[in-house]
Amino acid sequence: MILLDGKALSIKIKEELKEKNQILKEKGMQTCLAVILVGNNPASQTYVNSKAKACEEYGIKSLVYRLDENTTQNELLALIHTLNYDDSVHGILVQLPLPMHINKNLVLESITSSKDVDGFHPINVGYLNLGLESGFLPCTPLGVMKLLKAYEINLEGLDTVVIGESNIVGRPMATMLLNAGASVSICHIKTKDLKLYTQKADLIIVAAGCVNLLRSDMVKEGVIVIDVGINRLENGQIVGDVDFENVSKKASFITPVPGGVGPMTIAMLLENTIKSAKNRLN
Structure with a gap:
């Protein structure tokens, strides 16, 4: 099992962004x-x-x-x-x-739309659905894609399940995966049998806000798991949507919570903001 370390990758990306931002300052x-x-x-x-x-x-x-x-x-x-x-x-x-x-x-x-660095404006959503890079992509899904790329995970042909249908994470995440060549199923609160989908999946991305939603009996050996969930327990501990202790024993790659997707979201926000400033300069 390999941990997808979003914290380390985000620091690397931020340092690169710092250099790009310095170039803009000099201009x-x-x-x-x-x-x-x-x-x-x-x-x-x-x-x-x-x-x-x-x-x-x-x-x-x-x-x-x-x-x-x-x-x-x-x-x-x-x-x-x-x-x-x-x-x-x-x-x-x-x-x-x-x-x-x-x-x-x-x-x-x-x-x-030219200042919508969250990527939520209908125009930017349209760019995403058309597979164009002209607009801004939502920060959390974009961070997930960068994380998968950094670990050289080829998405083409992967059977993928996205749990969660929000406009902030689930839907744009599914679209990005489709654009990258994955086969995507979107599951949500009304899905009749979640396990039916997840047991066959090569890649599972969970963004539902429900503690231990994804359990070990719901995944196959070698699965790749991205946990976008952020939940605070009564004892103050921060956990995701995945039963990490048990699912990690079957996973080939998995994100920790905290330290996985969260830091990448912030890094992508900075990237989009610098992209906007560069656009303005040009």
Whole structure:
């Protein structure tokens, strides 16, 4: 069994990005990412802080807007509108989830596609589905693809199962795998017999937010397992969606949690932001 070490790979990628960002600085371009947080969700605050820290560490200017829970939808849209027309800002990210009174889809659509470094805008989704590299790809699925490539895992012809159908991970993940030549099944909460799919899979990517969803009896020998899940147990321990202790005994490759996909997501956010700044310069 080989651990897919996203932490180590992300550090390598970030150092390469640091050099690219320095070249942009020498040309007079200060890369800038604006992050908007609405409300006081503890997990969201942690994510925003980690993104701001990563930006600072690698020479990217970070603007963090912390808005009150009661911020209206129009106030949020007005801020995004201002950032859309600010030439000094190259990436705009609205931290999810948003309060219930705000229409998430409307907010995500309001971010101009050229600054949508999360890759959620319909235009960027369209580029992905057409297999084009013109737009921005969602950070977590992109990080998974980079991780698989770094370990020279050939996806062509692999029977693959993606567990989770979210627009953030599951659906774009499946599309990227299809574009890479894999055969893909998407499973979700309404799937009748999950085990029927996973037992035959060469590659399983789990992004459901459910502790121990994938167990040893559900996988075959030599399976490749990517665990995107992040769950906090009552004792404070962070675990994924996979029964790591037992599934790892059958896997050929597997990601740890933490230290697998999470660090790669941050690295891809920085990569997309620098890509946006480079586009602006050109």
